[in-house]
Amino acid sequence: MAAPIKVVVTGAAGQIAYSLLYQIASGAVFGPEQPVYLHLLDIAPMMGVLEGVVMELADCALPLLTGVLPTANPEEAFKDVAAAFLVGAMPRREGMERKDLLSANVRIFKEQGQALDKVARKDVKVLVVGNPANTNALICSKYAPSIPKENFTAMTRLDQNRAQSQLAAKIGVPVQDVKNVIIWGNHSSTQFPDASNALVKINGAEKPVPAAINDDEYLKTTFVSTVQKRGAAVIAARKMSSALSAAKAASDHMRDWFLGTGDRWVSMGVVSDGSYGTPRDIVFSFPVTVSNGKWKIVEGLTISDFARQMLDNTGKELAEEKQDALDVCKD
Ligand code: NAI
Structure with a gap:
């Protein structure tokens, strides 16, 4: 031991x-x-x-x-x-x-x-x-x-888990058969849940989620807003904020950071190095893989015009929050 x-x-x-x-x-x-x-x-x-x-x-x-x-x-x-x-x-x-x-x-x-x-x-x-x-x-x-x-x-893992669960339900597969959903940006209503690189296992074969769902409009609208507003929906129903699922997500995040992810992507808010045109030195949620206790941002993904807009929007909010926070810390 x-x-x-x-x-x-x-x-x-x-x-x-x-x-x-x-x-x-x-x-x-x-x-x-x-x-x-x-x-x-x-x-x-x-x-x-x-x-x-x-x-x-x-x-x-x-x-x-x-x-x-x-x-x-x-x-x-x-x-x-x-x-x-x-x-x-x-x-x-x-x-x-x-x-x-x-x-x-x-x-x-x-x-x-x-x-x-x-x-x-x-x-x-x-x-x-x-x-x-x-x-x-x-x-x-x-x-x-x-x-x-x-x-x-x-932590943006709760948002990732919510997104993965929504997609699995939509396609009609067990949640563990969906992978590589990404949460970009802030843990707030400007976050961008992105299924464009996600994969789903159907009858033993891996297929891109967008092809399996075949409804681009759903992925850009209902899917995004359901995940963005899920925390508010839980509060409305429970009169208290998400706690069980938040604790599970915190466990998932720390376990993957300590024990590794293999080739699975997970989303974590990490200090931005400017990857994907995001502002540097803000904590931005990216897709990462982890090995030997070190995370690494997944590189080389294609960013569509729609995704660009979403990334810019959440990045802008984070840059503003940073400024507000630095102002508070001065006094
Ligand atoms: P809670 O109100 O039940 O518990 C918060 C605890 O923090 C209280 O016991 C309070 O006394 C304590 N606390 C306050 N100031 C402290 C300090 N300076 N040092 C140590 N402890 C202090 O809240 P709950 O539901 O456990 O949520 C905690 C936080 O997690 C909230 O800020 C909530 O918004 C956030 N949250 C974040 C999520 C995420 O996905 N990143 C998801 C859900 C909640």
Whole structure:
């Protein structure tokens, strides 16, 4: 059995964490041979609730869980961690403007970046889930200059999973028979779910998804807007935001980053190097493959005029968010 790794989850008393912690502690993320020591960060008023979560983790009697540290102190929480799930963020309250939310959350990620920089392992893999996830990841990285930029990612895997599931249902195949759907850009309503390179297995043979569906209009309109608005549809039905599926997506993202993807593409928000004409130095979701713990953007894809417009639009939003976030960090 390997030595335990320290893994931090922030927002540990919240609803995503409630589903996520079991997945991490049961071996679904780092593999069945990798013990974990969980660090749980939340804010001071939530320590009582967090104590209940700690009790439940103990009551799960999980062989891979070697210990749990609940805390409200970021420097204690991030000490020596190899993986960080940054889930905790302020939720949007009624009457709150997007900019108010951005400014509250960017401050949290500035502080957490500084704490990671000080005390985390230099090879820590950071996944930002808390919204606005892409821009929070960028700010976190900016304030953790001693950790490589490639180690900060934002979650668009939930959008990818939603897209894959929509396509599988439309074609009438099991979800695992659809692959290489891409989410480009921001985890927001400007994201571009793109099925143009996706493949589907039908009767044992791989076929392009656009040929299998044979309805270009659907792929450009209904498919795109269903995925973009899926989070809002879940809130409307559940009166709370996606949590079970968000936790599953966070597990998928971190597992693929640690254990690799083979030739399967997955979408991750990563610091842009300008690939596909996107603005540099924003956290943009690209299709990537992962091997040996390193992600690499899939190269050489053809970008149609329609896709160009969609990429430009979401890139523009991210560049604006970045500017707003940098303004907040100045004061
Ligand atoms: P929640 O409100 O149930 O839990 C959030 C937790 O974070 C709370 O316990 C809160 O006390 C804690 N928190 C607040 N500030 C903190 C800080 N400075 N340090 C540590 N913890 C702090 O929210 P939920 O449903 O778990 O969602 C968490 C975040 O994930 C939200 O920002 C939500 O918008 C985002 N999200 C992102 C998705 C994505 O696909 N990227 C999907 C779904 C949600």
